[in-house]
Amino acid sequence: MGVITIDGRKVEFTDEKNLLTIIRKAGIDIPTLCYHSELSTFGACRLCMVEDDRGRMFASCSEEPRDGMVIRTNTERLRKYRKLIIELLLAAHCRDCLTCEKSGDCNLQTLAKRFGIMHVRFQNYKEQMPLDFSSPSIVRDPNKCILCGNCVRVCSELQGIEAINFANRGAEAMVMPAFDKPIGETDCVNCGQCRVFCPTGAISIHHNRTEVWNLLGDPDVRVIAQVAPAVRVAVGAAFGLPKGKSVMGKIANVLRRIGFDEVYDTTFGADLTIMEEASEFVGRVENGGALPLLTSCCPAWVKFVGDQYPDLIPNVSTCRSPQGMLSAVTKEYYRDPANNSDGRRTVMVSIMPCTAKKMEAKRPNSFTDGEQDTDYVLTTTELIDMIRTSGIDFADLEPEASDVPFGLGSGGGVIFGVSGGVTEAVLRRITEGHDQETLDRIAACGVREDEFIREFAVPYKDRELKICVVSGLADAGKVMDQVKSGEKHFDLIEVMACRRGCIMGGGQPRLAGDRTKAARRDGIYKADHSSVIRKCNENPTILSLYDGMLKGKEHRLLHNEKFCAE
Amino acid sequence: MNCEVTGMIRTREDLKKRTELANEVMASYDCRILVCSGTGCIASGSEKVYEEFMRIVGDTPGVTLEFGSHGPEAHLGVRKTGCQGVCELGPLVRIQKGDKVVQYTKVQPSDCQEIFNRTVMGDDVIESLLYKQKGVTYTSPDEIPFIAKQTRIVLENCGKYDSESLDEYLASGGFQAFQKALFEMKPEEIVDEVDRSGLRGRGGGGFPTGRKWKQVARQKEKERYVVCNGDEGDPGAFMDGSVMEGDPYKLIEGMMIAGYAVSSENGYIYVRAEYPMSVARLRHAIAELEDKGLLGDHILGTDFNFHMHINRGAGAFVCGEGSALTASIEGNRGMPRVKPPRTVEKGLWAKPTVLNNVETYANVPKIVLQGADWYRSIGTESSPGTKTFSLTGSIQNTGLIEVPMGTTLREIIFDIGGGMKDGGTFKAVQIGGPSGGCLTKDHLDVPLDFETVKKYGAIVGSGGLVVMDDSTCMVEVARFFMSFTQRESCGKCVPCREGTKRMLEILEKIVGGKGELEDLDRLEELATMVKNMSLCGLGKSAPLPVLSTLNTFRDEYIEHIVDKKCRAKVCTALRRFVINPEFCRGCGKCAKNCPVGAITGVRKECYHIDNDLCIKCSTCKDNCAFDAIYIEA
Amino acid sequence: MLEECYYKKADEIIAGYGKKPSSLIPIMQDIQAEYRYLPGELLTYVAKQIGISESKAYSVATFYENFSFEEKGKYVIKVCDGTACHVRKSAPILEAFQKELGLSAKKHTTDDMLFTVETVSCLGACGLAPTVMVNEEVHPKMTPESALELIHELRGDRND
Ligand SMILES: Cc1cc2nc3c(=O)[nH]c(=O)nc-3n(C[C@H](O)[C@H](O)[C@H](O)COP(=O)(O)O)c2cc1C
Ligand code: SF4
Ligand code: SF4
Ligand code: SF4
Ligand code: SF4
Ligand code: SF4
Ligand code: SF4
Numbered sequence A: 001m002g003v004i005t006i007d008g009r010k011v012e013f014t015d016e017k018n019l020l021t022i023i024r025k026a027g028i029d030i031p032t033l034c035y036h037s038e039l040s041t042f043g044a045c046r047l048c049m050v051e052d053d054r055g056r057m058f059a060s061c062s063e064e065p066r067d068g069m070v071i072r073t074n075t076e077r078l079r080k081y082r083k084l085i086i087e088l089l090l091a092a093h094c095r096d097c098l099t100c101e102k103s104g105d106c107n108l109q110t111l112a113k114r115f116g117i118m119h120v121r122f123q124n125y126k127e128q129m130p131l132d133f134s135s136p137s138i139v140r141d142p143n144k145c146i147l148c149g150n151c152v153r154v155c156s157e158l159q160g161i162e163a164i165n166f167a168n169r170g171a172e173a174m175v176m177p178a179f180d181k182p183i184g185e186t187d188c189v190n191c192g193q194c195r196v197f198c199p200t201g202a203i204s205i206h207h208n209r210t211e212v213w214n215l216l217g218d219p220d221v222r223v224i225a226q227v228a229p230a231v232r233v234a235v236g237a238a239f240g241l242p243k244g245k246s247v248m249g250k251i252a253n254v255l256r257r258i259g260f261d262e263v264y265d266t267t268f269g270a271d272l273t274i275m276e277e278a279s280e281f282v283g284r285v286e287n288g289g290a291l292p293l294l295t296s297c298c299p300a301w302v303k304f305v306g307d308q309y310p311d312l313i314p315n316v317s318t319c320r321s322p323q324g325m326l327s328a329v330t331k332e333y334y335r336d337p338a339n340n341s342d343g344r345r346t347v348m349v350s351i352m353p354c355t356a357k358k359m360e361a362k363r364p365n366s367f368t369d370g371e372q373d374t375d376y377v378l379t380t381t382e383l384i385d386m387i388r389t390s391g392i393d394f395a396d397l398e399p400e401a402s403d404v405p406f407g408l409g410s411g412g413g414v415i416f417g418v419s420g421g422v423t424e425a426v427l428r429r430i431t432e433g434h435d436q437e438t439l440d441r442i443a444a445c446g447v448r449e450d451e452f453i454r455e456f457a458v459p460y461k462d463r464e465l466k467i468c469v470v471s472g473l474a475d476a477g478k479v480m481d482q483v484k485s486g487e488k489h490f491d492l493i494e495v496m497a498c499r500r501g502c503i504m505g506g507g508q509p510r511l512a513g514d515r516t517k518a519a520r521r522d523g524i525y526k527a528d529h530s531s532v533i534r535k536c537n538e539n540p541t542i543l544s545l546y547d548g549m550l551k552g553k554e555h556r557l558l559h560n561e562k563f564c565a566e
Numbered sequence B: 001m002n003c004e005v006t007g008m009i010r011t012r013e014d015l016k017k018r019t020e021l022a023n024e025v026m027a028s029y030d031c032r033i034l035v036c037s038g039t040g041c042i043a044s045g046s047e048k049v050y051e052e053f054m055r056i057v058g059d060t061p062g063v064t065l066e067f068g069s070h071g072p073e074a075h076l077g078v079r080k081t082g083c084q085g086v087c088e089l090g091p092l093v094r095i096q097k098g099d100k101v102v103q104y105t106k107v108q109p110s111d112c113q114e115i116f117n118r119t120v121m122g123d124d125v126i127e128s129l130l131y132k133q134k135g136v137t138y139t140s141p142d143e144i145p146f147i148a149k150q151t152r153i154v155l156e157n158c159g160k161y162d163s164e165s166l167d168e169y170l171a172s173g174g175f176q177a178f179q180k181a182l183f184e185m186k187p188e189e190i191v192d193e194v195d196r197s198g199l200r201g202r203g204g205g206g207f208p209t210g211r212k213w214k215q216v217a218r219q220k221e222k223e224r225y226v227v228c229n230g231d232e233g234d235p236g237a238f239m240d241g242s243v244m245e246g247d248p249y250k251l252i253e254g255m256m257i258a259g260y261a262v263s264s265e266n267g268y269i270y271v272r273a274e275y276p277m278s279v280a281r282l283r284h285a286i287a288e289l290e291d292k293g294l295l296g297d298h299i300l301g302t303d304f305n306f307h308m309h310i311n312r313g314a315g316a317f318v319c320g321e322g323s324a325l326t327a328s329i330e331g332n333r334g335m336p337r338v339k340p341p342r343t344v345e346k347g348l349w350a351k352p353t354v355l356n357n358v359e360t361y362a363n364v365p366k367i368v369l370q371g372a373d374w375y376r377s378i379g380t381e382s383s384p385g386t387k388t389f390s391l392t393g394s395i396q397n398t399g400l401i402e403v404p405m406g407t408t409l410r411e412i413i414f415d416i417g418g419g420m421k422d423g424g425t426f427k428a429v430q431i432g433g434p435s436g437g438c439l440t441k442d443h444l445d446v447p448l449d450f451e452t453v454k455k456y457g458a459i460v461g462s463g464g465l466v467v468m469d470d471s472t473c474m475v476e477v478a479r480f481f482m483s484f485t486q487r488e489s490c491g492k493c494v495p496c497r498e499g500t501k502r503m504l505e506i507l508e509k510i511v512g513g514k515g516e517l518e519d520l521d522r523l524e525e526l527a528t529m530v531k532n533m534s535l536c537g538l539g540k541s542a543p544l545p546v547l548s549t550l551n552t553f554r555d556e557y558i559e560h561i562v563d564k565k566c567r568a569k570v571c572t573a574l575r576r577f578v579i580n581p582e583f584c585r586g587c588g589k590c591a592k593n594c595p596v597g598a599i600t601g602v603r604k605e606c607y608h609i610d611n612d613l614c615i616k617c618s619t620c621k622d623n624c625a626f627d628a629i630y631i632e633a
Numbered sequence C: 001m002l003e004e005c006y007y008k009k010a011d012e013i014i015a016g017y018g019k020k021p022s023s024l025i026p027i028m029q030d031i032q033a034e035y036r037y038l039p040g041e042l043l044t045y046v047a048k049q050i051g052i053s054e055s056k057a058y059s060v061a062t063f064y065e066n067f068s069f070e071e072k073g074k075y076v077i078k079v080c081d082g083t084a085c086h087v088r089k090s091a092p093i094l095e096a097f098q099k100e101l102g103l104s105a106k107k108h109t110t111d112d113m114l115f116t117v118e119t120v121s122c123l124g125a126c127g128l129a130p131t132v133m134v135n136e137e138v139h140p141k142m143t144p145e146s147a148l149e150l151i152h153e154l155r156g157d158r159n160d
């Protein structure tokens, strides 16, 4: 509590943990490259330095606010030094912005522009390194790394994995996996969070735009899209629409325009997942199966269990993910000649907030009868790129409905996009009644709290179900340790690898601050609220599917024969 | 060894008895042969000298190394001691009979028998082995000007006792301070005393030690650590190493007092990788103290528990920085972290930590024993006490010295150091190592203390003093320090990682003869930015040698750039090889040997060197039978 | 794959320091002392044993100058280039070693695995500058000539 004088203006503060936050709150966008509120303070870029009334300079990201401080954020010295720092970074950087995946979305580029660097006086001394394409999810370009350490801290502090780290020191320092192995050969779970926090093109999405464009132009192929819940609340902002607003209707429209034959909704897959997972859960609870049941819809989490907690594999639900279920069912549907009169090959392109889904699609258990169910996964970011390529004025498009038969999902399917959504949908499934009051009661049981680890209990028949909802793998690891040691007992644990769930997935548009985070979440809950159908078992298509095509094939199409993490 | 009294030291009474016995043993020697066994003297072969004395003593009837075997025998002690500070004269041997000490220098195993016969058994001195300076021969070490002009507190025991014997330490007054602290003082009183003494950190920063201890003592967290910084990174300084090697018990005693004062139960010493001997001596000392019960739980029957641990560095200068050092002990990369939180709040294992330098701790026992007022009587008002310096470079007497704070450079260089080597002209002294700066002849009478030196753009630092004469190129010196800090930058923050790299590039360009005048502006621009914006002290101080030489010796920089000339003839690329027609006989040998064909000429006439082709390999000069080739600056 | 005995040795060393993350550096130091280098497989093994990630262990190992994943020669020659030695002309000594052994700033170890030449900043014997350390032994007051003599002496050493 107190008052700080920033550039001559008095600014009040309360419990902000550092000076930087206060400066930002005062409306000054002080430059940073290595600070992130969710990570530990690293203090490496030195761009956030400020000067006090005695001319002392210090980094605002690591300075404790003190009442009565007098600081300046934009003196001539500071401008000069910051500019030189950026110039030095650029000097040791491969500056091919025009062909860089992150161009337009790159913090370094933005700062270079902001500080008016028109000329770099030093030669790049760094040896050019090959790019690492080994992961289906992310691409590492060491030549663009500025050693801010964000990725290292995300991977270790939020995800508890440490697939990448600093190596060497001084001017030779680099970020890489142990022994500079290809990232695809490490314990990396493909979550893509490092890419979200990376301020440059050093980590970017392993994109599949080219393959998909090629398919879209092939008349012999039926290209089907499925669109995940979290995608619809993240696309609009890129085209000037309000943050977090669901634009599923516009997405359906644009996808058709750029050549997709059918547009389905992953929400439908999510409904299938709830049907299966809820009965698996009830079955395990009532018949004494392995508990806690661990959810299986996040592939990054599934891989994490396989790598770090192999003894918990039996606890993982055998359900495929919504993407997997919808792809398998779609492919099966078009295997029936009655549905495929023109004899075209069917290709499923799923549009996901997630880089890990790219890996999931290639997992052996994502194949049915030897055929890959999901052919390509595009992230939200890639979809935005493709819309831009097409030149279509997205903001102006009329909303359209998705296609039958798999274009309609329940509100319970939509909330898969946020952490806690799977659990909430399962609770809806196993609870009688669908009136708003019942739904509100479920929503208030603790499943929507703000913490990254939420523990709560709900009554079920004559007992209580103990539930834990976690997002972020480092926290998931903590919970798993407590479960293993017997310190905690749960019946169901939902884990999403990305903090806050898929709305903040590794494939979503970057540079999402607190407001965007909140807006995406609200957007999901709004979409649920405005759905006609709120529960999966009230979705007529689902019911008819179970009665028809799925009969006797539930296991083959909706479950995994065998645990498989990658 | 012979005089050890076995058994645990469980109470103060035990310790008293043990000390009495140690004193008795010490008094009983008819003669002690003290062989310097610091890193320097061992490198010169003192181990062999020691063995030779042991052999001679063993083979001589009528002498014994055993205490108390009363008989007609003479009781002798052959002891290995720590560095005496004049390693250049090693191997050093002191023959001590009561108060009478004879100091021999450059002793070879072949000299031992004679020393034994004439000085140990007889009362004669061997003139040829004595120290000589300016025509004067010195017998006793305390008369040698180099030593006589020093004030030794930290180094007082070095060279006088066996650094591997607790008993010898006890006999020299060891653990008196600790007893006093433990039994007669409250922890707060100790902290107060240290605070009042004005002792300031000797690791470079000069931070008041008492204040640091107070801050730790004040923390809520109960678990605390005492850490000793023995990383001694300054390349060219070896004071801390000498203390760890030569007086390990004193360092440990200082840390134990600190532990008691701030209620810590664990002490860590972080020793730099290149000091295997320090590690060995400290390990030995710790093992012996543990064995006797002076380290461990319930020390001397009190509730005070203290355990010591040693960590070896693994080759990273930056680990001398406090937060990097604790990170390294914890098993991490030695990358400094942002502050706050400071080490006193969250240091090792994120617990409150007292981190001090070796020399700082080594001052503590004396302060506790003799009091703050006594300590304040030495040195200056703002910087009390003494400071050790490592005196190197173009000076007559190199070595380790300890002088009161506030001593002038002139006293150090000319009185203690014996003046310039080979009659050279004093040009500058680099003080504070790679984090320091240059002082010139204008500063010869400036008192060396923390504030004053800082005022002139240098720092006292850890105490490296490199004396330079006209044969030193200041631009090259700046390049040398820059290349050191650049290599040692941890690479975390941009100013230091990228800035030092570019500064080094520019300096290399200048000494390589390719400098341009605008490079100087760039250099200054980079230097001020790196100094102000870096995360830790390494980056903050890395530009100091450059800024300081740019300030004082700018003309040399300009000469390198504009005239392509190095007046000290150090910068290879700027050398010009020239043939003196007066001496050249036209034999053609040089032309034949030149690897790049830069030399042409006609036989029997003076040859000519084309300096644009010449790669400055010096082959021609080295091989000319008539010394006709010389280097022109 | 390394032979079994390497892992046995590692187990012994690990046991001496305890299976905790802070044991990493001393364990690596002892392994390096044993084999004169740090076999990569052992690093991975140690990381697992003491409960840290492989990338962390690699990160720490590559931070410190003393760890090397490449085998070093029988004689590791460290030429001091600390300030005291530098001003007393240590550079020509390094050159002499490198020239005699066909080494360079990039290539540190001779093909016959007899010599490794490195530089070091201060060995703590500055009074005897310039100095050189061979394994753990410090050689004082070196000159380019005595450097060559030293090599001959060490080479002869191998034959007896
Ligand atoms: C790059 C760097 C290297 C340092 N090296 C040493 C060192 O080798 N020994 C030392 O005692 N202090 C060193 N210091 C200073 C320490 O950070 C710390 O201030 C000191 O050990 C505190 O002890 P003192 O108060 O007793 O001096 C270094 C500081 C920096 C920034
Ligand atoms: S990372 Fe940024 S600055 Fe670098 S090339 Fe890519 S867009 Fe340009
Ligand atoms: S910004 Fe300039 S350089 Fe870059 S693409 Fe456009 S025209 Fe070319
Ligand atoms: S994708 Fe996730 S697991 Fe892989 S390196 Fe990045 S943050 Fe770590
Ligand atoms: S890869 Fe990106 S996030 Fe990681 S250190 Fe480099 S620039 Fe920073
Ligand atoms: S939380 Fe969602 S976006 Fe993140 S890895 Fe899991 S499935 Fe993908
Ligand atoms: S100043 Fe240099 S050594 Fe210190 S943190 Fe920055 S890069 Fe590392």
Ligand code: SF4
Binding pocket: B579, B583, B584, B585, B586, B587, B588, B589, B590, B591, B606, B607, B623, B624, B625, B626, B627, B628, B629
């Ligand atoms: S070797 Fe000497 S004497 Fe012979 S030509 Fe050359 S300079 Fe002249």
Ligand code: SF4
Binding pocket: B577, B593, B594, B595, B596, B597, B598, B599, B609, B613, B614, B615, B616, B617, B618, B619, B620, B621
């Ligand atoms: S110094 Fe070397 S290159 Fe130059 S002239 Fe003499 S032999 Fe030729």
Ligand code: FES
Binding pocket: A031, A032, A033, A034, A035, A042, A043, A044, A045, A046, A047, A048, A049, A059, A060, A061, A062
């Ligand atoms: S944001 Fe503060 S140093 Fe990078």
Ligand code: FES
Binding pocket: B036, B037, B038, B039, B040, B041, B042, B082, B083, B084, B085, B086, B087, B088, B090, B092, C127
């Ligand atoms: S080692 Fe003997 S005087 Fe220094």
Ligand code: FES
Binding pocket: B235, B236, B237, B238, C080, C081, C082, C083, C084, C085, C086, C121, C122, C123, C124, C125, C126, C127, C129, C130, C131
């Ligand atoms: S500088 Fe070479 S031993 Fe100290």
